[in-house]
Amino acid sequence: MNGRTTVAHRILQFNEELAGTTLELPPGFTVINPFSGPQQERVCEVTTAFYHKYYDDHEPRRLVLGSSPARRGTAVTGVPFEDAKLLESETGVDVDGYAVSRPSAGFLHDVIRRYGGRDRFYADFVMSFVCPLGLVRTNPKGNEVNCNYYENKKLLELLRSFLVDTLERQLAFGTDTSVCYCIGSGENFKFLSKVNEGQRFFQRIVPLEHPRFITQYNREREEEFAEKYLSALRGEGD
Template sequence: METFADRAIPYYLNLTDPTNLPPGVGVLNPFRQPEVAQICREFYGKFFSDTTPRVYVLGINPGRFGAGVTGISFTTPQNLKRYCGIDNNLPPTPELSSRFIYQIVEAFGGAEAFYGRFFLSSLYPLALVKEGKNYNFYDDKATTATLWPDIIASVRQQIAFGCNRNVVVCLGRKNEAFLQKLNQQHGFFGKIVTLDHPRYILQYRSRDLDSYVDKYVTTLADCVSL
């Protein structure tokens, strides 16, 4: 029987770049690098070599300092090594979201316990950039329209890895509008639960960090039982 890892690894290693993005919008595809391809095989082989359905936790699209470098959602090279036990030669990167996410991972007992229940990913699987900065697929209408068919296909393919379709956790309030639209069109998930995006929390609500960590942990734990 195919495992979650058996389905996920080929998906990521065969991602292709969009060819019709609006002028000035670029894409980062780290999986073309042999080291990132190996990280992908090792990460999914280590944490997802089973058939247990995961609760999906979906962001927008990767950032250039997290999955845009490592290929692993919300994971910098240094956190990949420190928390996941996967050594690598990638240069360390600053990524606020990764710092917050791995507080959540640790609150669940570490990477093995967390990834045994959850799958972190994004509606669109590749990092977008504009003028050297992170860019979101919804930041302009032309980019949204261009990538929408790819987003539909991406979510459908990722669900096939091994998804608990009773519920999905959406990261980001603006992201929610697009996930709701997607779900209304295709009925991918039974329920959408939305949490504030980690970057928003650390940039604008850092004084309330402990309460946000508690909110994440409680919400995610509740979703597992749905």
């Protein structure tokens, strides 16, 4: 760990490097890069305020990894799983016009609140993605829709080296590699586990159901899944 820079500095430097990233994708797929897009100045302002508020220290944290940013969520704000309205209230930065309320963010924010609040949660964890840039595909109707890196064999093939490289670079945040939490207990967990078999980035990976799966298809079990998240994050049963 580089003691001369804070965790905030390292995360923001990682984002700056992402700003200059170009990726080869199959026809019909597009990258959404919040760090080099039309709102990059606003994104820079928001992310700088957020990370300096919660990560201006040198303490190790564990990674919580989703698959990739949603085109109307993190791909807009630049802060993983944070809703724009909540970011505005937390950082004081005006993100008017991008205040899209996401059910996934709502579930996770409830977990964060029950964990002990943002200060405590972000002191222990960094939330990020296996693929830190947003991906969209054009559907048969000509509309752009969210896409995950694993949805298409050719897409995954072209992205694989980028995914492995950015996973390794995120360890430079000063990450506690004893455990990683994977949001998405299906294909995201499968890919991350396979990479980890070869790279040994983490001692173990704990899968957690995706909040969208919970809120859209299992709302009656939301309390059960929230408790599962909290138990895993607190290390209960280890």
